[in-house]
Amino acid sequence: MKRLIIVAAALCVAGSAQAQMGQRPNPDLDRDGKVTLPEFRKSQADGMLSRFDANKDGKIARAELKPPAAMTPPGGGEGRGERMWDRLDANKDGAISRAEMDAAAKFRFERGDTNKDGWLSKGEILTLRQNRGRDAG
DSSP: OHHHHHHHHHHHHHHHHHHHTTOOOOSOTTOSSOBOHHHHHHHHHHHHHHHHOTTOSSSEEGGGSOTTGGGOOTTOOTTHHHHHHHHHOTTOSSEEOHHHHHHHHHHHHHHHOTTOSSSBOHHHHHHHHHTTTTSOO
């Protein structure tokens, strides 16, 4: 019994650590093995909003980001966060709306769907994640 409690505690700690490290949720929302554009858009936008929309108004204002690392992907350099912000904030109003997040997700989805079958496979998702920051345009 004591061993079971120790294992359960270790799993809880590991799960908490993964959540803090930003483990990505599975974008295959219906669990059918295919990630469609609507699923990809929802998972991308929901993830961004849950991480950055501090005041829960459905958009991300510049002030809600933790400068400068929040918009700088791993391996990013000086100014990369600004370039990412400029691409995402298409209407230049100082905030990233759900529509702007959806447009960015559509762009990434189309780049990731390398065989153009209308859905992303597990391999295509992994490639997108490996190329994050390099596939934004």
